[in-house]
Amino acid sequence: MSVAMMSVADFAAANFSRATGAGLDAHEYQRVTGELADLNQWGEALMRTARAHLTRAEQAATAISAGEHYQVAARWFHFATLGPQATVTAEVDAGAAVEADAAMGLALKLLEPHARRIEGPGFAGWLRGPADAAATVVVVPGLDSSKEEFHDVITALLLRGLAVFAMDGPGQGVLAASSTVRSDYHRVTAQVIDALGVERVGLIGLSLGGYYVAESAAREPRVAAAATVSGPFRLDWDVLPPPVRQILIQRAGGQEAGRNFVRQVDLSALAAQITCPLLVVDGGLDVIPGVTNGETLARLAPRGEYVFIAHGDHLLGNARPDWLAATTDWISEQLT
Structure with a gap:
C-alpha cells in the first residue's frame, strides 16, 4: 500500500514498533496519532507533543524529571520528521531535527553531565x-x-x-x-x-x-x-x-x-x-x-x-x- 493510500491509523500502526523502539510511550503514541484526521497533521502534531514535554521539563521539580522530559521531547521531535515525505515539509523536517538535537543536549546535561x-x-x-x-x-x-x-x-x-x-x-x-x-x-x-x-x-x-x-x-x-x-x-x-x-x-x-x-x-x-x-x-x-x-x-x-x-x-x-x-x-x- 502506498503512503498516499494509507489512513492515519494504517501509517501509525506500520510505525508502532519503530516508535516504541525510539522510546515513545506506546499509550501516548496511540493517543496522539489517534487524534489525527489525516497524515498532513503528522509533523505539527508530533512537534506539539514534543513541546508539551519541554514544558513539563521546565516545570519539573527535580533535575532528573526535567532531564527525562527533555529526552522524551527529543524523541518526539525526531519522530515528527518520519511522517510521509509528501506531508512533512522541509521546514518542519529541518526544524524538528534541530529541536530534537537541542532537547537531547539539555537532557544529557542534566542526566549524564x-x-x-x-x-x-x-x-x-x-x-x-x-x-x-x-x-x-x-x-x-x-x-x-x-x-x-x-x-x-x-x-x-x-x-x-x-x-x-x-x-x-x-x-x-x-x-x-x-x-x-x-x-x-x-x-x-x-x-x-x-x-x-x-x-x-x-x-x-x-x-x-x-x-x-x-x-x-x-x-x-x-x-x-x-x-x-x-x-x-x-x-x-x-x-x-x-x-x-x-x-x-x-x-x-x-x-x-x-x-x-x-x-x-x-x-x-x-x-x-x-x-x-x-x-x-x-x-x-x-x-x-x-x-x-x-x-x-x-x-x-x-x-x-x-x-x-x-x-x-x-x-x-x-x-x-x-x-x-x-x-x-x-x-x-x-x-x-
Whole structure:
C-alpha cells in the first residue's frame, strides 16, 4: 500500500514498533496519532507533543524529571520528521531535527553531565558512558533515522559498561538539511574514530546504517567488530517503493543523485573484505521491494554470523527479546 493510500491509523500502526523502539510511550503514541484526521497533521502534531514535554521539563521539580522530559521531547521531535515525505515539509523536517538535537543536549546535561558533544566535518553526536570504558561502540542510523532514535540499543550498550557514540552522519538527523547521503561512509567512520581518540571501535548499524557499517568494516581497519540490524545487502532503484524513493531523493539532493547513491549500495564485492567479526540480524517480515536482506552478506563475510527471526519486522521492533540483548552481548564480548 502506498503512503498516499494509507489512513492515519494504517501509517501509525506500520510505525508502532519503530516508535516504541525510539522510546515513545506506546499509550501516548496511540493517543496522539489517534487524534489525527489525516497524515498532513503528522509533523505539527508530533512537534506539539514534543513541546508539551519541554514544558513539563521546565516545570519539573527535580533535575532528573526535567532531564527525562527533555529526552522524551527529543524523541518526539525526531519522530515528527518520519511522517510521509509528501506531508512533512522541509521546514518542519529541518526544524524538528534541530529541536530534537537541542532537547537531547539539555537532557544529557542534566542526566549524564559527563556526556560529550563531538562534531566533525561529516558528523555530530554524543559520546556517553564511562570515561574508562573498555571499548567504544558507534551507533549508526539509517536513511531517515538519527542519533535520537535508537534508544533501546543505546541503553542496552550503556548497561554493559560500554562507551557509546550515537551519531548523525551526512544526510541524517541534525545534518540532513545541510548535507546529503554518501555511500563511502567509511570516510565518515574514520573521522569519527579520529575524533574519539580510540584505537578501535565496534559498530552497530540499523536499516541503511547496516550498509554504512558493513562498508566501513570492509574499508576501515580500526573497526574491530560490527553488527547490522535490518541492513540491506544491495538496493535496486527500479523496484524500491515510491515512499522510499522520495526519501532518497530528498536525502541525496535530487533524483539522479538518489539513483547514483542506490547504485553504490551493493556489498557484493566488499563482503569478502570484512575481516572483523560480523553479526547480521534480519527479520522475516522485513520484505521491502528493491532491498536485498543480509543473509548473503553474512555468508560471504569471512567471520559472518547470521541471526534470522521469522516474525521480526523492519528494525525488529516487534521482536526485541529475540535479538537486542543477544546482539549487545555479542558486540560487548567481541570488544572486551
